[in-house]
Amino acid sequence: xxTRTDAPTRRQQILKEAARLFAERGFHGVGVDEIGAAVGIxxxxxxxxxxxxxxMLAELLVGISERLLEGGMLRVEGANGSSREVLSSLIDGHxxxxxxxRPLITLHDRELDxxxxxxxxxxxxxxxxxxxxxxxVVGELYPAAGEAEVRAAVHAVFGLLxxxxxxxxxxxxxxxxELLRRLANGxxxxxxxxxxxx
Numbered sequence: 109x110x111t112r113t114d115a116p117t118r119r120q121q122i123l124k125e126a127a128r129l130f131a132e133r134g135f136h137g138v139g140v141d142e143i144g145a146a147v148g149i150x151x152x153x154x155x156x157x158x159x160x161x162x163x164m165l166a167e168l169l170v171g172i173s174e175r176l177l178e179g180g181m182l183r184v185e186g187a188n189g190s191s192r193e194v195l196s197s198l199i200d201g202h203x204x205x206x207x208x209x210r211p212l213i214t215l216h217d218r219e220l221d222x223x224x225x226x227x228x229x230x231x232x233x234x235x236x237x238x239x240x241x242x243x244x245v246v247g248e249l250y251p252a253a254g255e256a257e258v259r260a261a262v263h264a265v266f267g268l269l270x271x272x273x274x275x276x277x278x279x280x281x282x283x284x285x286e287l288l289r290r291l292a293n294g295x296x297x298x299x300x301x302x303x304x305x306x
Contacts, residue, residue: 119157121147123171126164131211131273135165135219165219166227172212173234176205180241191249198242199292202269203285210273239263250299261299265292 116124125146129138140161141151158164179201187194206213220228242262247255268291272284279287 118147118149122154122157123164123168126161127168127209127211127215130165130168130219131214135161135215135222162222162224165215166223168212169216169220169223169231170227170234172205172209172216173231173238176202177234177238177241179205180238184241184245191245194245195249195296196289196293198245199265199269199289200285202266203288203292206269206272206288207281207284213270214273239266246296246299250296253299257299261296265295268292268295 122143126138126143129143129146138161139151140154143161143164144151144154158167180198183197183201184194187197216231220231223231239259239262242265243255243259246262247253247258250258253261269288272288275284278284
């Protein structure tokens with residue numbers, strides 16, 4: 109008999125449903141009982157896994173920031189190719205996040221300020237480190253661009269990719285991936301272009 113090792117744990121199921129519900133109705137619009145019902149346990153049963161909704165929110169937002177940074181570092185460290193290949197790998201990783209974790213993007217936009225100061229500072233610290241990974245790679249690929257311009261381009265691409273929760277589902281997954289990839293690369297390629305005079 110084989111056992112599945114990739115099945116989500118109860119804790120992961122709770123977090124996934126909490127993220128979905130918080131994104132749909134807001135943090136204060138969702139009760140513990142509703143989260144429990146979504147995963148087939150009683151609301152009080154959730155307290156075996158989490159101290160409360162605040163703990164779920166913190167784990168969701170700190171957790172995704174940790175995963176993005178760790179994934180980005182692995183992509184940079186594991187790359188044996190050119191800066192272009194490293195950037196392509198970073199873009200692909202962020203596209204996966206943007207398409208697979210849409211509720212977390214919405215949650216971050218709306219609920220980050222609800223975190224305890226300590227957790228919010230941790231999220232911001234992790235995000236800064238993630239940005240710096242990208243800035244180093246993009247700066248190497250476009251050496252004529254200044255650091256401020258490179259940093260602005262990185263943030264603009266994040267804004268572009270993280271807009272996916274607002275798009276609905278106009279395209280299939282692979283078509284959306286390809287479009288986002290082309291848009292992100294086009295935005296970075298603008299760093300090599302001569303500024304237009306207006």
